[in-house]
Amino acid sequence: MALALPALVLGGTPAASAAAPAGAVAPSARVRASAPGLDDPHMKDIAMRLVCSAENSSLEWRRFFAYIEPYDDGRGYTGGIIGFTSRTGDMLELVENYTRARPGNPLAAFLPALRRAKGSDSHAGLGKPFEEAWREAARDTAFQQAQEDLRDRMYFDPAFQQAKADGLRALGQFVYYDAIVMHGPGGDEDSFGGIRKSALAKARPPSRGGDERAYLNAFLDARKKVMKKEEAHSDTSRVDTAQRVFLDNGNFDLRPPLKWKVYGDSYRIDE
Structure with missing residues (x-):
């Protein structure tokens, strides 16, 4: 839920002056409100x-639901439309959410390994089978929606x-x-x-x-x-x-x- 915008202030003073007609809105306020x-x-x-x-390096962000890479940057695996990572735990949360929506999905078997990897750059228990499972799951609209939902919430x-x-x-x-x-x-x-x-x-x-x-x-x-x-x-x-x-x-x-x-x-x- 969006928070209400505070009253517009120009130069540290209220946008509407005492001399302005009642109910008048400053032009800049109208521009801001309309954008x-x-x-x-x-x-x-x-x-x-x-x-x-x-x-x-692309503008086609929807192509990257299937993106998964074991980068050597200290974050473990990075994947999906926003770069969820195994180290920070948002990748684990993503797969947990997806599994609740779609039990028995291709990534569910990797939840123990993702839990162990949280907080480290470990790839243990993941590797090529995990990458293949991620790409398979990315064809499922439920996994795509799980990525968008977590991106928005987090x-x-x-x-x-x-x-x-x-x-x-x-x-x-x-x-x-x-x-x-x-x-x-x-x-x-x-x-x-x-x-x-x-x-x-x-x-x-x-x-x-x-x-x-x-x-x-x-x-x-x-x-x-x-x-x-x-x-x-x-x-x-x-x-x-x-x-x-x-x-x-x-x-x-x-x-x-x-x-x-x-x-x-x-x-x-x-x-």
């Missing part, structure tokens, strides 16, 4: 395509709700979502909560009367510092030549056409 956020299905799809460009919905509470428009909602996908929803300094805390120490969000551009720049600066701590994320182009491009152009509503680069590859969304 859809990521709760709009098409805008949400744009966000999924943007994230997929960074996660999978990543998309918390990011969207916090962004709305902070008074951010579609770009800020996407910035939060991309950060929570990469860094996780925790509260430590290297997770989404810690990044947001660092940003709040530098700038106020619109919900607190702050400037949206200044706040998002502070958030992206804080995120880059965290990214550079880890070799696997040391390339910060998904911030520098993607999100920062939209911010520099003042495209707070994330309106197409959108042009950006990630890891040197160019992408475009026209609608």
Whole structure:
């Protein structure tokens, strides 16, 4: 459930002045109210395509239900549309949810191994048979739905709700979502909560009367510092030549056409 937006504040004062006619709405307030956020299905799809460009070098995010790789990056297995991992436990939760919906599915036999792998980069008990079972399960619409449901509950919905509470428009909602996908929803300094805390120490969000551009720049600066701590994320182009491009152009509503680069590859969304 989306949180209600705080009253619009311009320059630290209420948008409607005492001299304004009763019931009048400032033009900027009308523009903001009319622009859809990521709760709009098409805008949400744009966000999924943007994230997929960074996660999978593609805009066709629905192709990646069957994606599974045993990366040597400390996360064990990474798979699915949002990069669920065996180390963090969201992959385990995904397979548990799927098994409740579809008992006897191809992945159910690997639940003990996934439970043992949680918190480590171990591939023990998984390997090629697990990869084959994952790809087989990905043809099942129940597994596809389980991936989308967990993505929304664990990543998309918390990011969207916090962004709305902070008074951010579609770009800020996407910035939060991309950060929570990469860094996780925790509260430590290297997770989404810690990044947001660092940003709040530098700038106020619109919900607190702050400037949206200044706040998002502070958030992206804080995120880059965290990214550079880890070799696997040391390339910060998904911030520098993607999100920062939209911010520099003042495209707070994330309106197409959108042009950006990630890891040197160019992408475009026209609608």
